[in-house]
Amino acid sequence: MISEMVLVHTDDAVLPGDLVLPTAARAVVLFAHGSGSSRHSPRNRMVAGELRTAGFGTLLLDLLSEREERHDALTAEHRFDIPFLGRRLVAAIDWLGAQRDTHGLPVVLFGASTGAAAALVAAAERPDRVLTVVSRGGRPDLAGDALQHVSCPVLLMVGGQDEHVLELNQEAARLLRAPHSLHVIPGATHLFEEPGALEEVAETARQWCEEQLRSVREAAREQK
Template sequence: MQTLQVQIPVDYVKLGGILEIPGTARGVVVFVHGSGSSRFSPRNRQVAAGLQREGFATLLFDLLTQDEQRHDDVDATYRFNIALLARRLGSTLGWLRQWAEVATQPVGLFGASTGAAAALVAAAQINTVSAIVSRGGRPDLAGTALASVRAPTLLIVGELDTEVIRLNQKAAGQLTCEHSMAIVAGATHLFEEPGTLDEVTRLAAGWFGRWLTRAIS
């Protein structure tokens, strides 16, 4: 397993990231975190570790600089700027192609909270995304971009996260791509209940295994 601490140049800033590549990767999954989170998110890192065991390379990266995050913590300047977050994600996907170990691998996106909306908007704009998984996401914030998403999309929501279930159902009705919705029993928004994040990992690994493998063949 290679573990690389990277700096990703986007816009006028550099974003920190962690790129981890197993010996023989069968795809690369880029994590798009939600507001107030970062590449050090313990939940995303747990899911990433599970995907690595299944043979996927992973990239966890910061959508905001430390200064931007401090501003966002005060007045939410950036967290709902989906266009900005999607643009930075798109630039990051282009940057990722410089790494020979993953340059030709199919790409999946794993979005959480507002990061799920950014993932969907970016996927609607570029054709290099082969699959998307949303965990407790806000796909509704992707707006009119939903109808242009071509990558197969899995929406995972906690059973007890009733408002987010409603928003995901609304968004699913606007998707024209292959899509599915999975409800994790006993889970709230952050999937902090025992075993619930393991179920998220199982569902994500299955979805990426299905669609990223198909993208290779």
């Protein structure tokens, strides 16, 4: 297993991340956290741990530099700038494609809150590299026109008690042209703090990602 802190260089910043690759990883899951969170999010780290036990690599990445984080805490300038965050994710996808240990691995984008919108924007920009997008309590509606340009399958997970966000996800799902599924977790609120809620997020994400890998393998066999 590889476990290391990495630095992802973009055009205008250096972003710290935590990369973990199990032996013979089948894909790498790139996490995009929401506003006010970071790569240290306990919820994302819990889901990442569960996905690694199933053979997925994970990269938990800060989308803002330390300086930008401090500025954003005062001004909230970056946290809802979805095109900006999407470009950062595109840079991270390209970085994974250039690394010896990850260049051949499909990329899963896992977004929470505003990070889900950024993930959809990045998926539209890199259709050949992104296997699927998974959203946890996300704001896919903020992806705007990019929703109609996403070609990979999309999983939207929302808490049943997170009524406003559920409505926004339903509206976004109607705009998606790609295959998609809306999974509602009964009784869960926005942060999935209820007993068993986050475990269901992790298990549903695992099953979904494995289905997408299986579909890719089957399509490759049919082309032979």
